[in-house]
Amino acid sequence: MVEFVSGIxxxxxxxSYAVAFACEASRLVFRSGVRGxxxxxxxxxxxVAHTLFLAWRAAHEPAVPLSSPFDWYLLAAWVLAGGSLxxxxxxxxxxxxxxxxxxxxxxxxxxxxxxxxxxxxxxxxQIWGAVHGSFNLAASVAVAVTAIAGLMWxxxxxxxxxxxxxxxxxxxxxxxxLAHTTGRMPAVAAWLAAxxxxxxxxxxxxxxxxxxxxxxxxxxxxxxxMAAVVLWLAAAAATTRATSRRPDGPRTAAxxxxxxxxxxxxxxxxxxxxxxxxxxxxxxxxxxxxxAP
Amino acid sequence: xTLAFVGGTHRTVPLPLRERLAFSAEQAAEALVRFKERxxxxxxxxxxxxxxxxxxxxxxxxxxxxxxxxxxxxxAECRGIDAQLLKPVLTADRDEAVVRHLFSVAAGLDSMVxxxxxxxxxxxxxxxxxxxxxxxxxxxxxxxxAALRTAKRVATETAIGRERLSxxxxxxxxxxxxxxxxxxxxxxxxxxxxxxxxETLRYLREAGACDVVVVNRTADRAGSLADRLGGRAxxxxxxxxxxxxADLVVSTTGATEPxxxxxxxxxxxxxxxxxxxxxxxxxxxxxxDPRIGRRPxxxxxxxxxxxxxxxxxxRSRQREMPAAVAIVDEETRRFMGDLHHRSTVPVIExxxxxxxxxxxxxxxxxFRRLPQLxxxxxxxxxxxxxxxxxxxxxxxxxxxxxxxxxxPPHGLLDALKRLFDLKx
Numbered sequence: 001m002v003e004f005v006s007g008i009x010x011x012x013x014x015x016s017y018a019v020a021f022a023c024e025a026s027r028l029v030f031r032s033g034v035r036g037x038x039x040x041x042x043x044x045x046x047x048v049a050h051t052l053f054l055a056w057r058a059a060h061e062p063a064v065p066l067s068s069p070f071d072w073y074l075l076a077a078w079v080l081a082g083g084s085l086x087x088x089x090x091x092x093x094x095x096x097x098x099x100x101x102x103x104x105x106x107x108x109x110x111x112x113x114x115x116x117x118x119x120x121x122x123x124x125x126q127i128w129g130a131v132h133g134s135f136n137l138a139a140s141v142a143v144a145v146t147a148i149a150g151l152m153w154x155x156x157x158x159x160x161x162x163x164x165x166x167x168x169x170x171x172x173x174x175x176x177x178l179a180h181t182t183g184r185m186p187a188v189a190a191w192l193a194a195x196x197x198x199x200x201x202x203x204x205x206x207x208x209x210x211x212x213x214x215x216x217x218x219x220x221x222x223x224x225x226m227a228a229v230v231l232w233l234a235a236a237a238a239t240t241r242a243t244s245r246r247p248d249g250p251r252t253a254a255x256x257x258x259x260x261x262x263x264x265x266x267x268x269x270x271x272x273x274x275x276x277x278x279x280x281x282x283x284x285x286x287x288x289x290x291x292a293p
Numbered sequence: 294x295t296l297a298f299v300g301g302t303h304r305t306v307p308l309p310l311r312e313r314l315a316f317s318a319e320q321a322a323e324a325l326v327r328f329k330e331r332x333x334x335x336x337x338x339x340x341x342x343x344x345x346x347x348x349x350x351x352x353x354x355x356x357x358x359x360x361x362x363x364x365x366x367x368x369a370e371c372r373g374i375d376a377q378l379l380k381p382v383l384t385a386d387r388d389e390a391v392v393r394h395l396f397s398v399a400a401g402l403d404s405m406v407x408x409x410x411x412x413x414x415x416x417x418x419x420x421x422x423x424x425x426x427x428x429x430x431x432x433x434x435x436x437x438x439a440a441l442r443t444a445k446r447v448a449t450e451t452a453i454g455r456e457r458l459s460x461x462x463x464x465x466x467x468x469x470x471x472x473x474x475x476x477x478x479x480x481x482x483x484x485x486x487x488x489x490x491x492e493t494l495r496y497l498r499e500a501g502a503c504d505v506v507v508v509n510r511t512a513d514r515a516g517s518l519a520d521r522l523g524g525r526a527x528x529x530x531x532x533x534x535x536x537x538x539a540d541l542v543v544s545t546t547g548a549t550e551p552x553x554x555x556x557x558x559x560x561x562x563x564x565x566x567x568x569x570x571x572x573x574x575x576x577x578x579x580x581x582d583p584r585i586g587r588r589p590x591x592x593x594x595x596x597x598x599x600x601x602x603x604x605x606x607x608r609s610r611q612r613e614m615p616a617a618v619a620i621v622d623e624e625t626r627r628f629m630g631d632l633h634h635r636s637t638v639p640v641i642e643x644x645x646x647x648x649x650x651x652x653x654x655x656x657x658x659x660f661r662r663l664p665q666l667x668x669x670x671x672x673x674x675x676x677x678x679x680x681x682x683x684x685x686x687x688x689x690x691x692x693x694x695x696x697x698x699x700x701p702p703h704g705l706l707d708a709l710k711r712l713f714d715l716k717x
Contacts, residue, residue, distance in 0.1 A: 160471050160592055165463075165602035174474040175569065245567040247590030 008053045010074075014108045016046030017081060021101040028170060036092050043085045043097060050078050066133035067118040069271075073111035076137050077104045080144060093171045099148040106265075113272050128203040135196030136226075142189035143233070143257075143264050149181035150257030153250060179250040182257050186240045189260070190233035197230045225267040232263045295432060295632065297358035298391040299365055300340075300347025301383045303405055308597045310382065312578035314372050316341035317547045318422070324371040325426035331367065332359050336430035338437065340398070340419040342412065343460070343489070343577045343596045344405050349395065351432035361385040392436060392632075393625045399440035400447035402617055405596075405603040406460055407610040408453035411492065413444045436628065443624040450620060453613040460599055461493035461543075464573045465500060467602045469541055472571050472592050476502040482539035483507045484532070484553075485546035486518040489575050493543045494522055506535055510546065533557060537564035542572045544580035552580040562588065626698065633697035640706050641690060643715045648686070652678050 023039035054074060066072055084100035119129065156172040166172075200223075208215040216223060236256040243249040306314065316324060321339045328337040334356035338349045348368060350358035359367070365383055369376035386394055394403070399416045401408040420437040423429035429437075447453060473479060481502045483490045486509040494505060505524030509515035512526065519526040527535050536542065536553065546552055558581075572593040574581045579595050586593030656678060660671060689709065696702035709715060 163598040165467050175472045176474040247567045249567050
């Protein structure tokens with residue numbers, strides 16, 4: 001058993017999710033009686049492998065699952081994959097996986113490109129590090145979920161505006177339900193991102209006090225991109241709220257949710273390929289590159 | 294030629310022209326009176342629904358049904374439309390094709406939603422109106438009775454009628470449900486008190502709608518419908534207020550002008566606080582100005598807009614079509630056989646009458662020569678003569694009936710006339 005679990009790689013669950021996504025996408029092409037079961041089976045297999053992989057790392061690596069960018073991305077992907085599977089089982093006719101699994105695969109791809117080395121931690125910083133990572137993870141998931149709801153809203157609204165019957169394999173939730181998500185989640189995402197940012201400031205102060213990590217300066221790319229994300233999410237939440245009582249409010253919210261996801265994706269890419277002092281030990285050269293969420 | 298048909302449906306006539314061509318019940322009654330005056334001795338039935346306007350004409354012997362051009366001109370005159378506009382979009386048929394078409398229509402096989410149940414009631418109404426207007430007759434009577442029988446067979450013997458997907462159900466299931474997650478917290482406004490409104494509300498009730506307001510030009514009718522549907526009646530004068538409070542509007546009036554113009558809606562819109570509005574405008578002519586549908590938050594569907602959804606249903610039900618078409622074919626053959634057999638009745642009657650006269654004369658002669666026969670014996674002999682005549686007639690009549698199934702038995706009729714010297 002131990003040998004089996006230790007042999008699970010990222011490719012195992014990524015491949016399972018990819019097959020589940022292919023099954024989901026095939027809804028648009030042809031009807032099949034076994035496709036639903038196959039899709040759930042592959043998604044569940046991927047989630048089990050994903051869970052075992054994270055559990056193995058938690059048991060054999062220090063201070064995971066949120067202590068390295070690699071683990072952070074994988075945990076975000078795990079949350080979304082779990083949500084996707086749950087929604088698929090709860091509403092088999094709604095192709096949630098079609099929208100969520102690409103994001104899951106994207107996060108797994110980002111994990112593969114990011115550093116697996118854990119941030120240096122002490123008991124004093126471990127809590128603040130976990131809080132910082134958890135808030136950022138929750139904010140990212142909230143942004144992803146809102147964007148998926150926004151995209152579904154636009155597709156459903158487009159279908160209704162074109163007066164088309166629902167596609168057999170693409171029965172989306174009602175506009176009312178989707179608008180409920182796109183109308184409320186931006187504020188949640190903004191608050192979570194703000195909490196993540198503030199907890200990061202606290203963590204930075206603790207690190208500076210204890211000399212565990214290099215102090216991250218205010219003009220560090222990580223600080224700037226996180227600030228930009230927080231500001232954007234706050235602006236998007238405010239705009240969504242301000243337009244909520246207008247007839248075109250749901251459409252505005254849907255588009256804003258997609259832009260929010262684009263902003264977050266740009267921020268992640270910047271983190272993957274940009275220079276930063278975020279999570280760098282004091283002895284490391286200043287130019288050391290570390291991917292950070 | 295005994296049967297003729299001219300008409301157009303949602304497939305052949307564009308909505309703007311169909312709106313102009315559509316007949317209200319009063320207009321249909323007037324048209325039938327006009328038909329009777331213009332084409333005396335002919336039978337006529339006018340079927341006008343949201344999706345079709347069709348005129349069925351029939352005539353026998355010396356009064357054949359009017360030619361197609363005259364029927365088109367007649368419809369055009371009735372609705373004040375240039376006949377040249379109608380000619381390219383209306384279709385026409387004669388005799389067996391008319392029967393097959395009517396049977397298909399009544400069975401819902403020609404409907405926007407395959408197998409929809411409303412059309413049966415509409416065919417019945419059209420027939421009743423023709424009876425009231427005295428333009429119905431034996432030919433159209435038999436044809437419409439047979440059409441209703443065919444519709445019943447198709448509904449019960451095939452799965453095409455098992456899940457009755459009508460325009461209202463498609464409107465609710467595919468469109469209203471696409472906008473709203475639930476209906477128990479929504480205000481439903483019915484404008485008009487037609488059957489389509491009640492049918493639509495039935496689906497909305499199944500979906501959970503419980504707050505219903507009925508507004509109608511006739512307050513009494515709105516009240517009775519509201520009582521029947523468990524809603525409340527509103528005043529037509531308060532239409533703007535009701536629109537502002539509504540989440541879903543079902544409009545099925547028979548008004549010839551839009552009931553809700555864009556200007557009226559523009560006044561109502563600010564009062565709605567951005568809430569989405571679904572409008573199921575099932576009336577022809579349309580009750581809502583189509584420009585209202587371009588406003589954000591308004592999802593406006595006219596009868597034609599439901600076409601795509603109906604086509605999807607049609608495809609899913611398509612697999613039942615062969616069985617339904619087989620019933621229509623069988624009933625058409627049976628009806629045409631009976632119709633052709635009708636043409637043999639005068640010849641058969643003359644034949645029977647001729648044989649009866651000859652038999653009676655022979656019996657009289659026999660009874661005069663045998664005066665000792667009592668009444669019982671005479672009755673026995675009379676019955677034996679009748680049985681003999683009936684047996685002799687059985688074979689030719691059976692041949693006539695059999696021949697009628699394939700078409701008018703002109704050859705056999707001519708032979709009978711010549712063999713037995715039967716005069717017209």
